[in-house]
Amino acid sequence: MPCAYTFLGPEGTFTEAALLQVPGAAQAVRLPASNVNAALDKVRDGSADAAMVPIENSVEGGVTATLDAIATGPELRIIREVLVPISFVLAARPGVQLEDVRRVSTHGHAWAQCRLWMDQHILGAEYVPGSSTAAAALGLLDADCRYDAAICAPLVAREHAGLSVLAEDIGDNPGAVTRFILVSRPAPLPERTGADKTTVVVPLPEDRPGALMEILDQFASRGVNLSRIESRPTGQYLGHYFFSIDADGHAREARVADALAGLHRISPGTRFLGSYARADRHATPVPAHTSDAAFAAARTWVESVLAEESAAGESGSGASPKA
Amino acid sequence: MPCAYTFLGPEGTFTEAALLQVPGAAQAVRLPASNVNAALDKVRDGSADAAMVPIENSVEGGVTATLDAIATGPELRIIREVLVPISFVLAARPGVQLEDVRRVSTHGHAWAQCRLWMDQHILGAEYVPGSSTAAAALGLLDADCRYDAAICAPLVAREHAGLSVLAEDIGDNPGAVTRFILVSRPAPLPERTGADKTTVVVPLPEDRPGALMEILDQFASRGVNLSRIESRPTGQYLGHYFFSIDADGHAREARVADALAGLHRISPGTRFLGSYARADRHATPVPAHTSDAAFAAARTWVESVLAEESAAGESGSGASPKA
Amino acid sequence: MPCAYTFLGPEGTFTEAALLQVPGAAQAVRLPASNVNAALDKVRDGSADAAMVPIENSVEGGVTATLDAIATGPELRIIREVLVPISFVLAARPGVQLEDVRRVSTHGHAWAQCRLWMDQHILGAEYVPGSSTAAAALGLLDADCRYDAAICAPLVAREHAGLSVLAEDIGDNPGAVTRFILVSRPAPLPERTGADKTTVVVPLPEDRPGALMEILDQFASRGVNLSRIESRPTGQYLGHYFFSIDADGHAREARVADALAGLHRISPGTRFLGSYARADRHATPVPAHTSDAAFAAARTWVESVLAEESAAGESGSGASPKA
């Protein structure tokens, strides 16, 4: 089954490392994209079947470009999530010593995650913004490079003979992890695994105070836990938000489907972004009164109440009071 | 259409006055019953088609005999409600003067509603319990009656030549009203009128603190107002309750049906007692996001999400990423 | 310490049995009152120091006369609760056999609690309303008594030589229990015991839908469980209620005091009826974040925030930006 992937490039970033975790991706076409919007556009226009993009980092938080890009435009679906531990190295050209380093380039998020190490090891380090960690590293190979070192993923530093590693594991949070999502055009939902997530985008209704609590209550009242919630501006005016939410469970579970219906009622612009297996495989506990069986029993009961024929009729009397 | 009614008797009570408000009841068979259980049993065994019984009084509160009797045993349905203003008279045998009255009989509820008047007009009045207001009045006609006067409905005092009225409108609350319900065996639901009530009985789940709030939230989160809520003991132990609830709306409205399903999930012993027109004809306002249209749109949306076919498939590529 | 008690009489009722459980009551003056209002009035006017009255029965539910009487008029305080197992006997005059019994008198609540036994053992039993179980029993001693037997407490049947017991334990619910309260004029609160109850009366605010949930939330949001909630009509019109509520905990606990303040804000007519030891001595578990310590820490923190002096000032600069 031929398949083409795109990802937030360039090659050698953590995003490509995430993509390589997808079965078959190593053998498939992999097209780097220069930014998240470009990656998603390749999927939307059919030039790729799926895109791997980062959505959240345990230190830096949500990746706003991704949150915004999947919340608008033609609909897309998240079909898989991948977690990648984030480990940074300081790379330079061979021969450069740590004490020579003054100007350092990398992506802004990476810079933020290595700030303490920098403060401690490089006196007066100066930050040169880079468009990605890989681009910063590869820039060192340019003849007229204006900086001395780059913060990048171990992968890219190792793969290029022209680079040497001055220091490893320089991230301030040793357990840092980034979560990536694989995004496709709308497609049949992945199977339920018992350990799933559902992602939705819910615009905050403007006309009702307390609307955020109403939104959360759609999940809470059905025993559905949230693992992520982020507010993003709609861009219309300060204080006008949508919420990007990950909920435990799969849309084919009755309690999740019921919560989705509730969200749609409250906020008709609610967008479904997919149900997919959790990367950590933690099974979701389901209280008995929110199980599929409880929902089915409730529906059957209500239908029986509504469909009710006269017991008098059944018993043959035929006489029911006209009230 | 032949039809037999029963009611909480004897004849001449407020309950018969309520029954006479039902179209056709004046021409139908009307069987008095000695207590609420007896009346409902006549319906259950088919010897009557419907029973008129009191359920709540604006001064005395819920009629516990009725609340308990319809909450257990074979299922019944409320198909109509009737409001009757409650006005009491003091009746005696002809010739008896107000200053002669010392011992007064009536039903306990009636006594409670005339207590202030009694305190002001009959010094040292002694209460003689009666099984109903009508029974107390008719008892005056007995030769060996042990009391001097009875508190009863104007109707019964007027209809018996052997009784004279010593005082009218002796109730302490001039606006007192009693609400009666017409109860049948399970039958097709009365039509929606836009001004309906739905009555349910909800046992309080034992195993979860906060269950009462969960129950109320099933209504609140769907914009359904409650007009009555009463707790009744199940009889098992102190603190074990069920709740008898009147909600605005009809079970054929999506928001009410959805609330019923929620109640059944939380408390599977929930009993549906009927949807019927409000006696006061006050239409129920329905916020847009809880309208039938909003529920239908939400359901359609969720179904479209779940039924989703691959857009890739639709566009002929056939290649969707295997994730 | 001289003390006079009153109770819902006559002598020999379950209420007197409850009063006799109060330390010292057996030696004190005990004045029977003919009804709950009369008993409470004796306390209010100072002719008694405290009154014992029933408030709820595990089978019959709330005692509405008591719920209403303590909710209005000059303020009173509940200072103790007493639980009495309810066991009924069928009493008659010596020589009467069970098969002779046709007409039976007792209080309406007692009749309701023995109905099944009556249906099974006395064919076509006829109910004669009595003003109390004890009055019904003592009525048998009258020469012209019009009924054959009485349902009453074992106590009264045993104490009168003129009565014999035809059957014991005839109540339909063997575990039936009635809860009584000892009521005084406003007095210093009983000490905290760690297993306390607080009783309040909360009128439902008229102007806000969802007010009942707001009321319940005052308790829930502070981790305070409710053991009883009853709605009672205010008498003004159908659907106008107050709620009588028992909450776990003592008003001297910060979380309970805070909940009381919340109730008063929402419904300024809220009435405090007392904090007192639970009869069953079940200690109330208190989650850490609702402990007195947590409330005290929160208050201290807020005060420190509000009282804040300029850190600039403390460090001697004296220059804080004028904004």
Add this chain to the structure above:
Amino acid sequence: MPCAYTFLGPEGTFTEAALLQVPGAAQAVRLPASNVNAALDKVRDGSADAAMVPIENSVEGGVTATLDAIATGPELRIIREVLVPISFVLAARPGVQLEDVRRVSTHGHAWAQCRLWMDQHILGAEYVPGSSTAAAALGLLDADCRYDAAICAPLVAREHAGLSVLAEDIGDNPGAVTRFILVSRPAPLPERTGADKTTVVVPLPEDRPGALMEILDQFASRGVNLSRIESRPTGQYLGHYFFSIDADGHAREARVADALAGLHRISPGTRFLGSYARADRHATPVPAHTSDAAFAAARTWVESVLAEESAAGESGSGASPKA
């Protein structure tokens, strides 16, 4: 009153424009800082009295560097907010035409806000990351500048003779606005104005599902509206959050103070960041039952209940029942 300000530099950014709106700032010392942390550190170490930093943009959302920097480290206070309409120009060296522009530098946020304009007006525009809009503009003056144009604030383009403006108002959202905060060391709270905001940081308690709803309920149950809520990772692990919240009202208002106490109980790590006048001067409506008067009345009532002396004592009897 001598005062030194710092701000997120360099000079000519929107942040300096915000600072200049502060009365007196134009005449005061203004020290640019290279990043948000550096600006706040100048305040913390006393080398500046206050720092102006951006906190949120109507298009790009929260400024995560600021949200994180004020949530940790020695405590700071927000003492003022400033709103600045964001308008971008495209600047180049004199003589450069729009059709010559290929490589464009600016800050990432500014790039994101002008993307549509770029797509429409500059075919194949290439983005060169800059550390700020002003730095990108000034970089054009360097002899070896590697890009052709910069997106920057009108201010900086106008002030430098070496720059010409190729296009104005190139932002995709004409109404874009950025909100800045003036931050000082802990200081006496600014006066209540009736149109205030309070900012807090609330770590999500880990041990309780539904904790976010509990947090929101602290505001909702006291009628306090939120104008901003953002989740930020604590950095410890994916899914561990704190919330940065702006609430309507001043900490000296009883309902806000009470909500703060509630937050502290639920999440003792709650951090108060200040109460200050709203830049838009919109007065906050306060429902009667959440007014200062309602809180004071409730407190007085609870204290009276707790302090209660025996009414018996007052009436001189001295005999209260020992229960």
